[in-house]
Amino acid sequence: MVKVALDTEKRTAGKQRMWSWEKLRPYAMISPAIVIFSLFFLYPIGYMIFLSFHDWNFISPTKEFVGTANFTYLATDTEFREVVRNSFIYTFFVVFLTIGLSLLVALWLNRSGAIYSFMQASIFSPHIISLVSISMLWMWIMDTDYGLLNWLLSLFGIEAVPWLTSPDYALAALILVAVWKGLGFNTLVFIAGLQSVPRDLYEAAELDQTPPWRRFWRITVPMLSPTLFFLTIIGVINSFQVFETINLMTSGGPINSTNTFVYYIYEYGFRFFKIGYASAAGVVLLVVLAILTAVYFQVLSKRVHYR
Template sequence: MESTSQSYVPSVPSTKLAKPSFWKKLRGHAVGDDKPIGYLFILPALIHLAVFTLIPILFSLYLSFHKWSILKPAKPFVGLKNYIKMYHDTDFWRAMVNTFYFVFGSVPTGIAVSLLVAIVLNRKLRGVYWFRAFFFLPVVSSTVAIAMVWQWILQPEFGLLNYLLGFAGIEGPKWLMDPKWAMFAVIIVTVWKGIGYQMIIFLAGLQGIPEHLYEAARIDGANKWRIFWSVTLPLLMPTVFFLTVTTIIGSFQAFTVIYMLTEGGPVGSTDVVVYHIYEQAFRVFNMGYASAQSWLLFLIIFVITIIQVKFMKKFNYEH
């Protein structure tokens, strides 16, 4: 009789890969998947960046070669006429001079004062955290509200500042109403508002300096002034560079303080480039010409930033 037993066939494991889970896709590139699902999480930010930043930038470049009033749909092509007009526009170049005056007046002063405040508040003093919060308060306050308060402080007849100067026998100027003093007053308000932010950055840099370097300098007989120049300042140069670059860019784009305090006056003494662009765009409704001015301002900021980067690299190489 023939055997009826069935032969045993071993099972062969399947070579088909299991479908990766959602979390594997989220963590990175899963097996057989070239695009992680994590890209979906940055998609809203990319859409926001494209709609509200990239597209307006490209549209402004397009407008700089056209003549367009926001009240009319037609956009006739004018080529380089907007840029040629800007070259001969004395009001625009006066605003550019005022902008450089504002930048060179506010940036070095703000950085120097902020560094001094940071050094003082870096010590272990009683209630030092309250003082830090006090100096940082203007940063988180509304610029519009701050400007309204400073308008009262700088008022020539019953303002607080001239009232205090009167106790010292000093006749205060007209500040915002005097072309000679208006920009100086704007610089004071700008520096006061920016001290808190720059102070926090300097505090982070100061607290990153190793204590043993100060101890070694004291053992060598260095005084406080020598320690500052030989230890503190060189190690703070990356922080100074960062604040210089960002503050210069922000100063070239100053608008709110100018708009609230002086509106470019008196007699155009505080008319900076961004405020001048605003007037061309939303008061004269010359969008094409305003766009051309914006792109020139961008090129100036870009060149100045590149020069600062080159200078910092050279400084690091030499030291």
């Protein structure tokens, strides 16, 4: 009897241990991802918020607590207001033009054939080229004296345009570069979305003799709503975080006309060594992106048609 009781007790203890492990195993499996996420995402954000309330020059061993002084100076700084304006203008036009043009190109290239496959690969190629190489290429194309773009304009009798040296054209030039680079990726994503639309919807519309423009608005656009939703939010986040092209092509100039959030943060943090002030600007960028993302999901997520 004693032996049976001991065996029963051991089996019960073993089952309890197995049950406990079954409960802990999912957390153990995702713990590496949680650690990496906390170390490289949550900790930097928390430390940036901490630094935004301090004055630090990146060299001194001590950090002076200044409260909300950095945010107060940001709110009264005319240069920062220009940065915010530039960022919103850049983001709006890059996202709007990239998505609009890529949708038109996708509708044209959504066909079978070797020529269309070649065109798809050609349009996608700028996406895999580094932004440094693209910036150097477009700096030559937009050179005022020897650039290819002004040479083409001269063929039509148009005077040379100071694309990167005039505050009237510099931001538009950067928008053009961003649209050119992002066109291929968005086009391929749209083509994938178009190919997933059920053909019977178009066949039914053709039997009803529905005009092409109505088929586009009533079938294509609703069926592409998940793709549009994804590309828009990704485009907004990437546009607000633009840095490489601005750093290489204009350095925020001329006259602060192309300075945007990330370059402004980089400039004050790693050139002027005002880490607290740069961190405060980073917090503002984080809040802006969070608000835009929340509003975007709240307003448009219910209009997305998932199949």
